[in-house]
Amino acid sequence: MPDTARRAEEPAGARYGNRPTMKDVAARAGVGLKTVSRVVNGEPGVTPETERRVQEAIEALGFRRNDSARVLRKGRTSSIGLVLEDLADPFYGPLSRAVEEVARAHGTLLFNGSSAEDPEREQELALALCARRVDGLVVIPAGDDHRYLEPEIKAGVATVFVDRPPGRIEADVVLSDNYGGARSGVAHLIAHGHRRIGFIGDMPRIHTAAERLRGYRAAMEDAGIPVAESWMSLGATDPERVRRAAEEMLSGPHPVTAIFTGNNRVTVTVIRVLAEHPRRVALVGFDDLELADLLKPGVTVVAQDAAALGRTAAERLFRRLDGSPPAPERIELPTRLITRGSGELPPAD
Amino acid sequence: MPDTARRAEEPAGARYGNRPTMKDVAARAGVGLKTVSRVVNGEPGVTPETERRVQEAIEALGFRRNDSARVLRKGRTSSIGLVLEDLADPFYGPLSRAVEEVARAHGTLLFNGSSAEDPEREQELALALCARRVDGLVVIPAGDDHRYLEPEIKAGVATVFVDRPPGRIEADVVLSDNYGGARSGVAHLIAHGHRRIGFIGDMPRIHTAAERLRGYRAAMEDAGIPVAESWMSLGATDPERVRRAAEEMLSGPHPVTAIFTGNNRVTVTVIRVLAEHPRRVALVGFDDLELADLLKPGVTVVAQDAAALGRTAAERLFRRLDGSPPAPERIELPTRLITRGSGELPPAD
DNA sequence: TAGAGGCTGGACAACGTTGTCAGATGGAGG
DNA sequence: CCTCCATCTGACAACGTTGTCCAGCCTCTA
Numbered sequence: 001m002p003d004t005a006r007r008a009e010e011p012a013g014a015r016y017g018n019r020p021t022m023k024d025v026a027a028r029a030g031v032g033l034k035t036v037s038r039v040v041n042g043e044p045g046v047t048p049e050t051e052r053r054v055q056e057a058i059e060a061l062g063f064r065r066n067d068s069a070r071v072l073r074k075g076r077t078s079s080i081g082l083v084l085e086d087l088a089d090p091f092y093g094p095l096s097r098a099v100e101e102v103a104r105a106h107g108t109l110l111f112n113g114s115s116a117e118d119p120e121r122e123q124e125l126a127l128a129l130c131a132r133r134v135d136g137l138v139v140i141p142a143g144d145d146h147r148y149l150e151p152e153i154k155a156g157v158a159t160v161f162v163d164r165p166p167g168r169i170e171a172d173v174v175l176s177d178n179y180g181g182a183r184s185g186v187a188h189l190i191a192h193g194h195r196r197i198g199f200i201g202d203m204p205r206i207h208t209a210a211e212r213l214r215g216y217r218a219a220m221e222d223a224g225i226p227v228a229e230s231w232m233s234l235g236a237t238d239p240e241r242v243r244r245a246a247e248e249m250l251s252g253p254h255p256v257t258a259i260f261t262g263n264n265r266v267t268v269t270v271i272r273v274l275a276e277h278p279r280r281v282a283l284v285g286f287d288d289l290e291l292a293d294l295l296k297p298g299v300t301v302v303a304q305d306a307a308a309l310g311r312t313a314a315e316r317l318f319r320r321l322d323g324s325p326p327a328p329e330r331i332e333l334p335t336r337l338i339t340r341g342s343g344e345l346p347p348a349d
Numbered sequence: 350m351p352d353t354a355r356r357a358e359e360p361a362g363a364r365y366g367n368r369p370t371m372k373d374v375a376a377r378a379g380v381g382l383k384t385v386s387r388v389v390n391g392e393p394g395v396t397p398e399t400e401r402r403v404q405e406a407i408e409a410l411g412f413r414r415n416d417s418a419r420v421l422r423k424g425r426t427s428s429i430g431l432v433l434e435d436l437a438d439p440f441y442g443p444l445s446r447a448v449e450e451v452a453r454a455h456g457t458l459l460f461n462g463s464s465a466e467d468p469e470r471e472q473e474l475a476l477a478l479c480a481r482r483v484d485g486l487v488v489i490p491a492g493d494d495h496r497y498l499e500p501e502i503k504a505g506v507a508t509v510f511v512d513r514p515p516g517r518i519e520a521d522v523v524l525s526d527n528y529g530g531a532r533s534g535v536a537h538l539i540a541h542g543h544r545r546i547g548f549i550g551d552m553p554r555i556h557t558a559a560e561r562l563r564g565y566r567a568a569m570e571d572a573g574i575p576v577a578e579s580w581m582s583l584g585a586t587d588p589e590r591v592r593r594a595a596e597e598m599l600s601g602p603h604p605v606t607a608i609f610t611g612n613n614r615v616t617v618t619v620i621r622v623l624a625e626h627p628r629r630v631a632l633v634g635f636d637d638l639e640l641a642d643l644l645k646p647g648v649t650v651v652a653q654d655a656a657a658l659g660r661t662a663a664e665r666l667f668r669r670l671d672g673s674p675p676a677p678e679r680i681e682l683p684t685r686l687i688t689r690g691s692g693e694l695p696p697a698d
Numbered sequence: 699t700a701g702a703g704g705c706t707g708g709a710c711a712a713c714g715t716t717g718t719c720a721g722a723t724g725g726a727g728g
Numbered sequence: 729c730c731t732c733c734a735t736c737t738g739a740c741a742a743c744g745t746t747g748t749c750c751a752g753c754c755t756c757t758a
Contacts, residue, residue: 062500069744088446097437151411381738418714
């Protein structure tokens, strides 16, 4: 009558819907609680025979150690959080993956969340992660005031900002050289004879957008070219707005002969506009694109290394976690100009 | 002498390097532990004056409730895990994002991890998440034996598989219609006059790859076209192998006049090969690509809706979590053929 | 045979929170 | 002035784990 036998044993085991605990395992194996703990953690001091009995009970009950409880006891959760802008953006894929790889190498799990470029949501997410007691936080800022993280950082949450600097607090940050990259990209267009060059970028409150615009201005100033207001357009990166902005620059008596685009989303839309445009217009974009080399002409871009950004940030985070905390630092990674044709077109007029 | 005063208070407060707890807050506010809990959770039955004192102490100490501990008491962790193949793959970005949005709507945080197509790593990751007591798991299988998850599922971890079915267990799964999609894509090529059609896909042990091959075979059989062994190539999707495979099919006395590619990585490489190829070769790819419409010719694809895949899976997971668990179900989402030119090229000979 | 010493196993507290329950306090009514 | 009730507050146990510490047992030696 195995059924009754089983039923007779169960009461000491798992309650329905609940997972068995070490206590249940101990009861079933007829040993003490701590002995189960020792077996589960491979600690010495358990007879092979006892160990066998415990293992058997573990198997039979389907026990798995509750790491949440473990963590409560131990102090560290071995998990970190990544707050980024949009998990679906191809730029952030490699970045997340790089962070994940570093985390994995440190036996750490990764929470992932998107702020959708909403400062409030960023804060909500970051604080929820802190409440879960992540050991560290990698944040791609959406907002420009991160004082809300100050108590957390002080309390030991290793925090590193990536892609954009934090606002109103001192903390580690890993950036691309947005200014220098944009400047060299625009200089590249100037070197190919362009003088009327448009700039279409993201909302000016976003640091990267502002920096890239600054690079654009600097390159123009270096060349002694006065910039017309109508050549610059900053705002949301939805296709409709970008399309309008591009078409505006390309019309009128003195249209631009080249466009510098401030990020991958803008670049894609502008490529579409240019494909329908009668005149040949040069283009250099910030951020690389997957098929950029296969278009006609190939798209010349200022490429950032998203994976390096993520890796550097995560490594910095773990260094902070492992050793004595170094002073906050600003790390800037170089960009790379990749020429593929669109940036080398001569002015059309 | 505010300094000594502060120092006199501190001992009851946070120990160095540790976060203040409710106990610390209670001590500082001169109230009981439970009262702090009540304030933190907005429970009724606290005088405004008491509440003010507690709030003050919370501010002063930088207290934040430890949700890990809370969870231990409560039973649910309000977190789910997503095990996918590669966070950096553009196909999985929208999928993750969709899962995240659904999770967010349920006040749930998301753990994210990549298996890198390694069954062992998938298992390690999934079990680590179970040990953290995630409420549920969304898994894109890398392996073909998921019996290791049986005890977890039985213990209440709501589990949904996506993109590929689980191996050797019964569970919810959300799939694209890989067979039907491939079949219609190949039929499309046949309708445009092709008879010698190549297929380049991922490793045959991957379910989606096998299904798409099956669709290819079915379409060919429907048209009464015998398939030559040399027209089919399954294996790793690294560019070198795919390039070799494509070049082989395109050479010899009877080269293929069209190629059907089994996923986005393969498609990209084949586009590169075809760009250098003297003859016009038709192409239909499985999975959409960001700039597919801008290439010359535009790339005809069988598109799956990655976001819908993720959303459907996550919704299923939460339904299972909320209500009474429904029987495991297999949900298949339709694909869509998007014609852009490359699939409508006539045979070159 | 007794004492020393090594090994195994278990009782107990603690991690930070919440639920239960009982105690304290204050005001109203007899 | 005393009692009763409502309201507010706090002590305590519990969640599942690990670290500390001590008890029991066995073996070896004097």
